Amino acid sequence: MRLQGKVAIVTGAASGIGLACAERFAQEGAIVVGTDLNEPKDWSLVTSASPESWFSTLDVTDGDAQNAVAKQTAEKHGRIDILVTAAGVGDGGPVSMIDNAAWDRVIDINLKGTFLSIKSVLDTMMAQRSGSIITVSSVEGINGTEGGSAYNASKGGVILLTKNVSIDYGRMGIRSNAICPGFIDTPMLHGIMDSMPEFKADVIRETKVGRLGKPEEIAGAALFLASDDASFVTGQSLAVDGGYTAGHRHGIVELMGLV
Template identity: 40%
Template structure:
């Protein structure tokens, strides 16, 4: 028996990197995974590979209409949502003084409003069922700040604060809400914001007590625990998965 047997789990931004690893880990734990991504073909291909009844749905988390349509499809298919993992994210590295305000909007819309949109659609269903788990992907950038990622840090700081506030509001419905904060993790997004620079990688690796970058599966394991019944009495918490780079 897996920790997540019979649970229906939505994972946003599950087309690559951390999101894909989370989808795979939840499926391995017994969950039926709803793979959502902006790329419909990728979402459906990953769902097919996962098996266990997984489905793939194109979803734009910045669009209330797109999110509502996705959740309606999930309810038609499965009748409920047990787990929501808000993983979808985007960033563009730049000092704040050199940043383009148009990019601020995109960073906020995907990283912060995406979480608000999915929670607005899913939490009423969980409240009615009087059960559910929400795991939001924050970032250590939102906990301690990150040079070249000021707006992203602000968005992820918002996710952390929203997680705590909403955890208080929905505890009466036996819903737990927690936040997992990745440190530097070896993904395509990390490479796109400078992580493919050997000097940066070496400097980060030296700074991390475990002397390696995070791997997507490191985050996936933490998410799977918080999504499981074993974490049923844990709510409103922020967990850094950073190899000790940040400690609190």
């Protein structure tokens, strides 16, 4: 019960990483307010562990809707201790090929949506002089990926926005950290990779543990950053990627008989 008595808002909570975070936080004692553009197929693991938890349907690019949920959360539960910004979309292509509308959609949801989510909770966190903001970036915000122009730009922007928040609000007791997931077994990943089996195989080969990650493994990292165990951790971007960003394999150890 590492989050006993805490109140958390989790965006993108209908599926994937956001849902895994909501479920884990509830199991650890938090009241969880989940938001997403879509209704979750199953929210029962959250409410069974934390009956006061609830869900609201909204678009993260709608600042008024985000402010309304944050205001309702603070009025209903008296505080907001944790924010996880898991809402996001994947799209892209080389700069010469991606159309303007696709670029705008990715930047608006992934970067502007994160900005609006953070902005919606800051007044409450400043008033209580505490809070943990956990943004969900990506390994593609650390390193470029072939054909990933808009997604790379949006997730790189999330990392620097997160660092900026840690600088500006750290003296008010507010911590801000980014999680950079590797390639995680989520509906969004399948929507991209299932039509490109060679790309998927290459990603798994370059993930040093030899498999895709699980949403629950990202939720575990988020739990650490949300908890008092991370009280001296802020302004960081934590890669949870199975070693994907550790470096490249070129078959040398196989030639030496190690594997």
